[in-house]
Amino acid sequence: MKRREVVILDLDGTLIDERGTVDRAFLAAGQVVHERAGIEADRFARTARVTAQRLWWKATWIDPLSDAFGISAWDGLSEDFEKAVPALDRLRAWLPAFRQASWRLALEKIGAADLGLAETISASYTQHRHQDVSLLPGAADLVKVLEHEQRRLVVLTNGPGDGQRRKLESSGLLEHMRDLVISTEAGFAKPDPRAVSRAVDCVGGRREEAVMIGDTYDRDVLGALACKVPAIWITDQPPRDRPEHPLVTPVGSTEAVLPALHALERSLG
Ligand SMILES: [Mg+2]
Structure with missing residues (x-):
C-alpha cells in the first residue's frame, strides 16, 4: 500500500477523552447540587444524564438532525452551535429552552426545592465541558x-x-x-x-x-x-x-x- x-x-x-469530560461535567453539576441542597452529587449526575437524553429524544424533529450531523444531548447542554448550517437554525433557537428544562426537571426528580439552581448548574456543566479537555x-x-x-x-x-x-x-x-x-x-x-x-x-x-x-x-x-x-x-x-x-x-x-x-x-x- x-x-x-x-x-x-x-x-x-x-x-x-470525550467520555471522561462528560462524566466529570455532570459530576461537577452534581457537586453544586450537593453543596446547595445536600443531595448526593453522583445521584444528581445520573438523573441529569437520563433527563437530558430523554428531553433531547422527545423532540422528534431532533432525531434526523442527530443522525445527519452526529450531535448529542451532551453537546446541546453546553454548545451554541455557532456557524452551523441553516438546517440547524431550529435546533439553535431551541437550545436555551432545552437546557433550562433539562436541569429544572432533573432537580425536580431528585426532590430539590430550589429550581432556581438550574442556571448555576448549567453554568457549571458548561464551564467544565469547556475547560476540562484531556x-x-x-x-x-x-x-x-x-x-x-x-x-x-x-x-x-x-x-x-x-x-x-x-x-x-x-x-x-x-x-x-x-x-x-x-x-x-x-x-x-x-x-x-x-x-x-x-x-x-x-x-x-x-x-x-x-x-x-x-x-x-x-x-x-x-x-x-x-x-x-x-x-x-x-x-x-x-x-x-x-x-x-x-x-x-x-x-x-x-x-x-x-x-x-x-x-x-x-x-x-
Ligand atoms: Mg469518535
Whole structure:
C-alpha cells in the first residue's frame, strides 16, 4: 500500500477523552447540587444524564438532525452551535429552552426545592465541558510523529463547530492540523462519503493516499469505506460482530495506531 500522505483523524474517542469530560461535567453539576441542597452529587449526575437524553429524544424533529450531523444531548447542554448550517437554525433557537428544562426537571426528580439552581448548574456543566479537555493516552505522540513524518493531518469530526474547535485549541492539537471538517459547518457528516472526500480535498490530497483513523465503526469506518479509503479502527472490544475487511485494521487503543499504520503500509507493499 502506498504511503498514506493524508491522515484523517476523528476527534472524540480517538484523540480526545470525550467520555471522561462528560462524566466529570455532570459530576461537577452534581457537586453544586450537593453543596446547595445536600443531595448526593453522583445521584444528581445520573438523573441529569437520563433527563437530558430523554428531553433531547422527545423532540422528534431532533432525531434526523442527530443522525445527519452526529450531535448529542451532551453537546446541546453546553454548545451554541455557532456557524452551523441553516438546517440547524431550529435546533439553535431551541437550545436555551432545552437546557433550562433539562436541569429544572432533573432537580425536580431528585426532590430539590430550589429550581432556581438550574442556571448555576448549567453554568457549571458548561464551564467544565469547556475547560476540562484531556487527550487520550498516546494521542499527543501520534499527532506529533505523524506531523514529523510530513503527513497532512486533517480532523474530520461530527459535532458542534464551537465545541470541537475549542477542544482542538485547548488540547494543543489545532496547530498540528492542516485543516478541519466539522459536520455542522459542512452540512453533512460521516459516514456520508462527502465527509471523507471533503477532508481529502481540503488538504489537497487524493483518496488513494489517505487513511482514516477513528473509533466509531458506523461513522468513521463506514465513512472511509464509502470512499475506498482504508481505516484504522480503535475499538476496546474484540470486533466479533464485524466481518473482517481488507481495508479495516482494528486496534485496541490510540497508542496502537502508529505501529498499525506502519505495518499496514509495509504489508500491502
Ligand atoms: Mg469518535
